[in-house]
Amino acid sequence: MTDVIVVGAGVVGIATALQLRQAGLDVLLLDSGAPAAGTSSGNAGAFAVSEVLPLAEPGVLRKVPGWMLDPLGPLAVRWRHLPGLLPWLARFVAASRPSRVSALSRQLAGLLGRVNGDVAALLGDAPPAGMWRRWGALAVYPDEASLRRDLPRWEERGRLGVRWEACDPRRVEREEPALRMPWRHAVAIPDWSHVDDPYLFSLGLFERFTAAGGRFRQEAVAELTGPDGAVDGVRLASGEALRAGNVIVTAGVWSDRQARQVGQRLPLESERGYNLTLPKAGLTLRRYLLNAAESFVILPMANGGLRLAGTVELASRDAAPDFRRSHILLDKAQAMLGPLDTTGMTAWMGNRPSVPDTVPVIGPSASRRNLYFATGHGHLGLTLAATTGALLRDHLTGGAPVPEALWPTRY
Ligand SMILES: Cc1cc2nc3c(=O)[nH]c(=O)nc-3n(C[C@H](O)[C@H](O)[C@H](O)COP(=O)(O)OP(=O)(O)OC[C@H]3O[C@@H](n4cnc5c(N)ncnc54)[C@H](O)[C@@H]3O)c2cc1C
Numbered sequence: 001m002t003d004v005i006v007v008g009a010g011v012v013g014i015a016t017a018l019q020l021r022q023a024g025l026d027v028l029l030l031d032s033g034a035p036a037a038g039t040s041s042g043n044a045g046a047f048a049v050s051e052v053l054p055l056a057e058p059g060v061l062r063k064v065p066g067w068m069l070d071p072l073g074p075l076a077v078r079w080r081h082l083p084g085l086l087p088w089l090a091r092f093v094a095a096s097r098p099s100r101v102s103a104l105s106r107q108l109a110g111l112l113g114r115v116n117g118d119v120a121a122l123l124g125d126a127p128p129a130g131m132w133r134r135w136g137a138l139a140v141y142p143d144e145a146s147l148r149r150d151l152p153r154w155e156e157r158g159r160l161g162v163r164w165e166a167c168d169p170r171r172v173e174r175e176e177p178a179l180r181m182p183w184r185h186a187v188a189i190p191d192w193s194h195v196d197d198p199y200l201f202s203l204g205l206f207e208r209f210t211a212a213g214g215r216f217r218q219e220a221v222a223e224l225t226g227p228d229g230a231v232d233g234v235r236l237a238s239g240e241a242l243r244a245g246n247v248i249v250t251a252g253v254w255s256d257r258q259a260r261q262v263g264q265r266l267p268l269e270s271e272r273g274y275n276l277t278l279p280k281a282g283l284t285l286r287r288y289l290l291n292a293a294e295s296f297v298i299l300p301m302a303n304g305g306l307r308l309a310g311t312v313e314l315a316s317r318d319a320a321p322d323f324r325r326s327h328i329l330l331d332k333a334q335a336m337l338g339p340l341d342t343t344g345m346t347a348w349m350g351n352r353p354s355v356p357d358t359v360p361v362i363g364p365s366a367s368r369r370n371l372y373f374a375t376g377h378g379h380l381g382l383t384l385a386a387t388t389g390a391l392l393r394d395h396l397t398g399g400a401p402v403p404e405a406l407w408p409t410r411y
Contacts, residue, residue, distance in 0.1 A: 001244060002215075003025040005027075007221045008030075008249065009030070011036060012040075012389075015385035017214055028214075028244070029217075030216075030218075035202070037199075043198045043309065044275065045382065049189075054095060055092075060093060063075075071322070072325060074295030085269060091267055104357055111360075115386070119386045122389070131195045131302075135286065137290055138179075138186040138288070140172070141293065142183055146293060147166065147186070169184035169185065172186045175287055221234045223258075224368070226368065234247060246372065248372040248373070258373075259408070265411045266411060267411060268375065272321070272351055276307070279301070279305040280341050281306040296311060297309055321347075323347045354378040361373050364395075366409040
């Protein structure tokens, strides 16, 4: 019998499976598709360690009407999805109470504060370690007034342990000469890091997993199996039953299907995000760039490529993408960096698996023994993948238990 079945080979499932295998367990990773081919393939490649503030902030309710009215705004809600979204939105608004925000911020800071150590321990010197770039990031602003308006948020992040520094225009020009006027006001985030290509990075981890004796099968899981009170394996869509000592569900935004099957409530919604990848943009950046006001980031890829990514669209996970959301990022990036070569440009949409209180769900099921969930990573799936795997490895191998505040029992 397999020690652990991991359902879902996105970056969270792969990083978890790899660390369990490295701890000596027999691990079978299952995915209905190819490894790392879903949301984890097209993200913005950042280890976003400064994102310690939850998405729901005090006063968020006042912003909802604006999200409804501008379908191309940085955060948009599709009207047709609104009735189904209401329970999630209600929890989102509840999470924006000041007392909740400060508790959630502390939890996020606890997780994000250990990310660089967990990634370093996971990667060591072997591939894909070479594409982990610890260059830091610049959060840029078009004028001093907008930087000043955002300073209270940076001060709050600082109180939670994030290192940051406001930069004057001369320093910004030195740190990232590619930035055009007026984008010369910035906050430097030295502990931020990124990978050249999140798909190749996740695939590199997957290759490490199989080289270490981990097993993978490209099969869809139809259901969890087991007598009352426990899970003892999974049944595949083909009908085949597979037995395991433990099952970990890392199926991204689709994890709620397995949860429902065992009576577990997981408030998961898709925060859909878009990218525009310019493989020959013709610009080599020295820093990862964040445009907070317009809600997108710029990832320096290998060989002068750039990926523009971000925005949030609350819509059904199965609705057709609106690629205008990708293409509007081009004008915004060109305003910051000047003309970019669009040869070979591609647009992409992915489903961020998001819970209303931003903190991911990691830990044992409330209703079944031997069943675990690791999902709801939202904007931070790549960032927190190594940490999630380390937490579950320690929990399952009798080291430290996963902190209860992260468990699905909180819903
Ligand atoms: C535009 C955009 C930019 C982003 N930028 C960043 C960033 O810079 N940094 C960051 O940290 N995060 C970022 N994210 C978020 C990040 O991509 C996600 O949080 C992360 O990919 C989630 O990983 P996952 O492994 O949980 O899910 P997924 O990658 O979605 O993987 C889940 C897997 O489960 C499989 N699966 C589902 N159901 C079944 C089943 N029944 N049987 C078998 N397999 C199943 C699916 O096929 C899929 O492969 C971004 C997201 C978007 C959309």
